[in-house]
Amino acid sequence: MSLREIRAESFRLSILIALLNEPSYRMNDSEIRTVCAHFGNTMSADECRSQLAWLERQGLVTTESHTGYTIAKLTSSGQDVAEGIITWPGVKRRRA
Template identity: 40%
Template sequence: MSYAETLSQHRRLTILKFLADSPEYTSNASIMEHVCNDYGVTTSRDQIMGELDWLQEQGLVTYKDNGSFRVATATSRGVDVALGKARNPGVQRPRPGA
């Protein structure tokens, strides 16, 4: 597995964990970009948009584009993956107790 793919898996997990902890399981792409960078997962806005596209294709999030920004919501399955109750290839599995 390449470094880029490993980073994407960690970025996807970071997004899902953040959404799982957010009110109504919802946040916008701008905040998710800051959260990923704060957790040491170097991320651009374009990468967040690409990861949200991928996560939606996998049924882990839904989102709405509102003009110049995107608002995403974790699905039940997305929350289960974030908590380690379910697995999805392409998303890093969380450590126990994390």
């Protein structure tokens, strides 16, 4: 596995955990980047949007655009991955 793939998997898990910890399970891409940076996963705006698009294609989040921001919402499958109940190819496995 390449460093790029390892980083992408880590970014995806961080995004899911960020959404899981938000009471509404919703957050815009700027907020997601800030929270993920606290997890040690600093990413550009383009990287964040790219990972959100990937997560949406997998059915782990839904997204909508609003005034220049991408709003992401965690799905039930995304919640299961973020909580470590299930694993998902392409998303880093949650550790205890």
